[in-house]
């Protein structure tokens with residue numbers, strides 16, 4: 001998911017000449033309503049007082065989240081690969097500057113904030129290391145696209161493209177492994193494409209003011225080109241290499257909805 005809306009200000013409706021609808025002031029047009037810590041300014045206090053006044057749970061969530069992030073950066077082949085690719089593209093990640101553990105709305109696990117150039121890990125919902133890895137990999141695909149491609153998150157086609165790529169690289173890569181040996185190649189191919197389309201669709205509509213139909217049309221429009229673009233993972237890790245097997249065995253790809 002990305003935090004910025006495709007239509008920050010509603011265009012006038014030219015069909016019946018209505019004036020633009022009012023601009024929300026709470027940040028919801030950017031998806032910030034799902035990330036309250038983004039909107040209100042960060043609270044970073046870890047003091048003992050917080051433990052005594054009921055802020056303790058949030059702090060424990062943050063500590064666990066940061067520990068999981070650290071473990072992924074040390075151990076996860078895909079997170080390490082994405083970090084290497086970002087560095088090679090001139091967008092090196094500084095963990096303290098570019099990754100932030102925060103409380104979010106219960107419906108999201110993570111996000112990418114292109115204005116702050118930060119990956120958000122939702123400490124209250126992404127509680128397991130496998131999910132943290134999936135979120136990190138997914139959001140780093142957005143960060144990579146933003147770094148490499150002059151991505152415009154306000155453009156629905158651009159947004160659809162980066163969500164297709166994130167779904168393809170971070171979520172649906174191993175769909176074929178779940179299928180029995182008797183599944184035909186064409187069935188596997190179709191199941192995989194459906195996985196990517198469904199995941200991209202849910203990401204696009206999750207925090208955007210677009211209809212399912214608009215999102216699906218945009219996804220179909222850019223699908224072939226963006227689905228085929230496997231940078232930076234496809235070029236660097238061959239299918240069935242030991243790194244992929246390791247990531248898969250560790251179950252890192254389950255549960256990121």
Ligand SMILES: [Zn+2]
Nearest residue numbers: 001002166203
């Ligand atoms: Zn996304």
